[in-house]
Amino acid sequence: MTEAARRLFGLDPRLKLGWALIAGGLIWHGGTPGLLAWILVLGALVALLRPLGRDLSRLWRGGALFALFWGALQAGLLWLDGAPSLLVLGQASQLALRLFALVLLGLGLVLSTPPRQSGLALAWAGRPVLGVRAWEPALALTLMIHFLPQCRRAMRGVRLGLEQRRLGLPLTRRWALFASAVLRALGRRTWEQTLAVASRGLDDPEAWIGRFPPPDRSWLAAGALLALLGVFSFS
Known part of the structure; x- marks a missing residue:
């Protein structure tokens, strides 16, 4: 850098x-x-x-x-x-x-x-309006920013896996298989992300008080x- x-x-x-x-x-x-x-x-x-x-x-x-x-x-x-x-x-x-x-x-x-810094800034800006609940949109923004690259990686991994297997399926069947595999992968990552939020205490309003x-x-x-x-x- x-x-x-x-x-x-x-x-x-x-x-x-x-x-x-x-x-x-x-x-x-x-x-x-x-x-x-x-x-x-x-x-x-x-x-x-x-x-x-x-x-x-x-x-x-x-x-x-x-x-x-x-x-x-x-x-x-x-x-x-x-x-x-x-x-x-x-x-x-x-x-x-x-x-x-x-x-x-x-x-x-x-x-x-970084997603965490964006969330802290949003919580700081929303605190005069939302009060103690300002951490909720901040957490949502942080998770969204963090989750989007994971979605891209999951879709790319599933697509590459289907291409390497060369199943020879019809287009509609291939897209259905792609969608179901992506949803399973994202569901697993969503659960992992939920555990990470809970283990780091990010579901606590005190965690979103930034010192700038x-x-x-x-x-x-x-x-x-x-x-x-x-x-x-x-x-």
């Missing part, structure tokens, strides 16, 4: 979570020049946090395909509605760029912030970057 990536990883999780929430709103309401600026900056941050290896390149392709699918779907709906071609192309491409920027934003947040340092100059730098990208978003 480079020194710059180490600094990003060590930033206050409250700063990163709040920055991501505001950035998501700016991305969703910004124009095309702003979206291109967001993709450039967020793509550089993601590449900085983890070099472009096989796993990360697969995530990039998945995010791009996700954005292109919804962009193409919107283009088809607008075309069926009789919209002009330029309007169809403009709105569909803008939606694809917006979704891809949001994918990069989420990927950067996940890569730079006071804001420093990194907050000013993050705010300046956010303001600059916000200007591009509405230019």
